[in-house]
Amino acid sequence: MPLWNIHHPAGVYSEQDKQDFAADITRIYSRVGLPEFYVVVLFHEITPSNFYVGGKPTGDTVRIDVAHIARHLDDDQQRIRMAERLNAILLPYTRDRGLHWEFHVDETPRDLWMIEGLWPPGTGTDAEKAWVAANSPLPY
Secondary structure: OEEEEEEEEOOOOOHHHHHHHHHHHHHHHHOOOOOHHHOEEEEEEEOHHHOEEOOEEOOOEEEEEEEEOOOOOOOHHHHHHHHHHHHHHHHHHOHHHOOEEEEEEEEOOHHHOOEOOEOOOOOOOHHHHHHHHHHOOOOO
8 A cells, every 4th residue: 555644834735635636646556556445645734833844944845755565666767767757746736836845655565564454465366356346446
């Protein structure tokens, strides 16, 4: 599962912006075969008095940390393309709004991941396909 934590200035994103942003992020992963319900996006509003860059408060910075858990990329060129693809998704929500942005991606080992106490099925297996069918689309 990709888990996105988006730390942003308070009030910079409307509820519709958040829905659109989360949908754009989800599409990145669903287009390469990841189940949509694996994608989790959390928005964290932060006031300038609680957001410091270089020891100074900031009200115009977006900091994103992404955890890739369900899938990993071992090939350097694939990793570069993925980072560029993620950055492109961010532009309408950062640069185009006059915001500064930074992100990083961590890859969590698959053996440190469970959902409701269950080990997720292997990538591309029949068990994963059945799990996707049973859990998509999300009921909310």
